[in-house]
Amino acid sequence: MSALTDQDELTPELQKAIQEIVDSGFTGVSLRVHDERGQWAGSTGVAELGQTAKPPTNGHVRIGSNTKTFTATLVLQLVAEGKIGLDTPAADYLPELGLDERITVRMLLQHTSGVFNFTGDYYPEYVPGIVWSGQEWVDNRFTTYRPQELVELALSKPARFEPGTGWSYSNTNYVLARLLIEKVTGRPLAEEMQRLILGPLGLSDTVVPDTSPEIPEPYAHAYYRYQDKTVDVTRQNPSWISTGGDMISTTQDLHTFISALLSGKLLPAPLLAEMRTPHPTGIPNMDYGLGVFVLTTDDGGTLITHNGGIAGHGALMYSTPDGGKTLTAALNYVDDAALSLAEAFQKATQKLVKEVFGGGQPTQ
Numbered sequence: 001m002s003a004l005t006d007q008d009e010l011t012p013e014l015q016k017a018i019q020e021i022v023d024s025g026f027t028g029v030s031l032r033v034h035d036e037r038g039q040w041a042g043s044t045g046v047a048e049l050g051q052t053a054k055p056p057t058n059g060h061v062r063i064g065s066n067t068k069t070f071t072a073t074l075v076l077q078l079v080a081e082g083k084i085g086l087d088t089p090a091a092d093y094l095p096e097l098g099l100d101e102r103i104t105v106r107m108l109l110q111h112t113s114g115v116f117n118f119t120g121d122y123y124p125e126y127v128p129g130i131v132w133s134g135q136e137w138v139d140n141r142f143t144t145y146r147p148q149e150l151v152e153l154a155l156s157k158p159a160r161f162e163p164g165t166g167w168s169y170s171n172t173n174y175v176l177a178r179l180l181i182e183k184v185t186g187r188p189l190a191e192e193m194q195r196l197i198l199g200p201l202g203l204s205d206t207v208v209p210d211t212s213p214e215i216p217e218p219y220a221h222a223y224y225r226y227q228d229k230t231v232d233v234t235r236q237n238p239s240w241i242s243t244g245g246d247m248i249s250t251t252q253d254l255h256t257f258i259s260a261l262l263s264g265k266l267l268p269a270p271l272l273a274e275m276r277t278p279h280p281t282g283i284p285n286m287d288y289g290l291g292v293f294v295l296t297t298d299d300g301g302t303l304i305t306h307n308g309g310i311a312g313h314g315a316l317m318y319s320t321p322d323g324g325k326t327l328t329a330a331l332n333y334v335d336d337a338a339l340s341l342a343e344a345f346q347k348a349t350q351k352l353v354k355e356v357f358g359g360g361q362p363t364q
Contacts, residue, residue: 010042017352018044018329024344026333028055028220032251033356034259035325041251047220047332049230055220058250060205061330062215062222062238063315064308066254067247070197071177072109072291073261074189076271077196079105083184086274093180097151102163105180108173109290110279116157117170118150119241123160129153132240132311133337135226141236141311144211147175150242167281167288174244189243201260207248211239215248220332222312230334233311245310254317254328262304262323276304276321303357307349311335314345318353327356 009015010031018029028045043055078084084093086106090113091099100114107113118129130145130153131137154172161168178189185192190208198206207216213235224233238246249257260266267275278287278294285296295303305318314331329352333341 010040017355021348024348025341028332030055030330032328056218058252060216060219062310062313063249064245064310066306066308066315066317067245069291069306111169114159114161115172116154118154118172145239150175171244178243203253205250206253213237223334225334225336251328255326258319259323
């Protein structure tokens, strides 16, 4: 690839890779790749069903669980400021919740607390949490959930395991992180995110929405299907996935963030090293640090990543460990309760990652 400006199209190989994602069933894809030679950005598919316009190259998208990387970074910045102890029991800061006193702040960020996932968990049989799919969710998608409600629901269920003895991805950990941030700073999460991350990095297209259903223009539309109906769910109250999946951003802002984070612009070196230290998850070649997945590639290399999806919107964020080469993408699609596109999404993403990072395809 030769150095191009942001306005130039993707290389034929990258264009083919995102076209395959659309061909697998997605409505639209926007891709951005940065490395030492330049940056490439483009899109394919459509921004809106029944229309012909492609998704905006740098449109706004609900980034889902990429939010966790922002939240973990913010907690670690407060550790650097001396406001939070990484290995201090979370109950020391939030005594009113009745948390197991063995659960540390590190365990929240690492998903090793054992706390029930309020969006549903396995014991090993499935135990439901709040409603976030199907017609009931569509009909009530403007409902407000407060963080305390989500935590109370989770803590009313049995823990998955003793704190620190296992790994289980739980959105509850990150709602607890929000309550922790707000408790020790005395300020709303959005204000702290602005103070420590969004402001310093100039991320003017990144939003902490709290309960607002709005998404700034331009954007590609998100959809949800149930029975024989397909509903535009671009506008929704994302408080049901507070702090673990509710933020809005763009491919450019995601690149700026992950590149700055991994190149050492947001955290002191020792805390960045802690963030990137892999903890076993039981998933082949995919471990978890503090708010990031650490992938081992088929050639023995490493990628730092987090992806996310929320009801018809999705985002990809991959980087080399030094932040020097990044892949960020925004997707829009028709979601459903069966998560019908999950397998196609995984396969297409692996091909895209391999195209960008060479040997960067996680082995299976």
